[in-house]
Amino acid sequence: MQKTVLDRVEPVAEGTVSLVLRGAEGPLAPWEPGAHVDVALPNWLTRQYSLCGNPADRGGYRVAVRYDRLSRGGSEYVHLFLRAGRTLDVSLPRNNFPLLPAPEHLFVAGGIGITPLKPMLAAAGPSASLVYVGRSEATMPFAAELKAAYGDRVRLHSTAEHGRPDFAALAAGLGPDALVYCCGPASMLAAAEAAFPAHRLHIERFRPVAKEFAPTEPFEVHCVRSGRTVPVAAEESLLDALNHAGFRIPSGCREGVCGSCEIGVAGGEPDHRDDIGAPPGRMYCCVSRASSRLDLDL
Incomplete structure (x- = not known):
């Protein structure tokens, strides 16, 4: 584990805060877009958060935490009790969602699912674009920051105003070698799986897919x-x-x-x-x- 000090807690959307963690004992371990870390919270819970800052900044990590009304104690503690100055143990980064090279990338984010995709958009270069889906722009973390940085390459899609995006139309507009990265709620991921070819689609899930297995045996x-x-x-x-x-x-x-x-x-x-x-x-x-x-x- 790495020792960090919580430098600041700041709101980045309705119901979402950003945590900036600085290395307490020198530079933190390097990471690549798509990586996440385990954060040991002071209430004895450990939670996983995608890194959404700048990989070149070895002095600190940035994560974002959405308040969940059905919280098992993690997001509730962060939003109600965690304050700047607290020392937190953070794991080495792990990456189960790496960014692969391609001539074109489409990133599709739903709500807090923007966190692993935000550094990917920066790393993928000018041929990459983002479709960012949320109930309203006010509920979408980093929406203004992303629009300011990338302009027309970022499309903000409010479901309250426009309903769900047309993923089939997005798929039809992609080049033959484009890769699609998607992170968000289960319903959005299911729609993406129905629209984009499986060999070009990369997904990160918040929760496991329901499966059936043989009865467990000792x-x-x-x-x-x-x-x-x-x-x-x-x-x-x-x-x-x-x-x-x-x-x-x-x-x-x-x-x-x-x-x-x-x-x-x-x-x-x-x-x-x-x-x-x-x-x-x-x-x-x-x-x-x-x-x-x-x-x-x-």
Whole structure:
């Protein structure tokens, strides 16, 4: 973890604040557009936020937090109690949503989904454009800042005035090698998946997609480096079993979307249940399981 000091909290839209975190012990770890960090809040909760500042600024990170009326305690604490001057532990950046090169990029943001896309727009260059969707411009974080910086390359779309954007028309206007990056609420992502070719569409989700899996069964994991075997009960996650056995595995979302609980697999076949897509030899132990014994790099 990196120690930071909260430099300032400032409103960036109705119901959304920006946090600027400065390194307390020198420069912070580098990051690329699409990355996010875990922030350990003073109320013992850890939450994941996309980095939306300037990657060239090694002195600080910027994130944005929308107030959620159904908050599990994270956004509520940030909006009601967090104040400048507080020391916060922040993880090293992770990037499950990297920007790939292309001759043309279209970014489609819905509400707070602008946060990973904002630095991407800056990095992608003059052939990139943004369609930014929200209930009204007043509820859209960084809307004025983006329009001032990029002019006609940014289209602000108020659903209160114009309804949902026509994604099929947007798809028809793209070049054959354009890539589309989309982040926002589930309904908007579903519309994007229906309109844009799957091989050109990159999505980041706030919540996992509902899926059906076989009934969970107990299994065992053998921790190769420590020589220990840990049983995992049917009603227990692998993450919880490892933590109860004394292996301190970081975790954040516990839903298979953030990647903070990634561990190495030395043998066996995991039952991957995450929404990220674990690379070979890795798994996300908050949701993923196994039907037989696994060997883990622990």
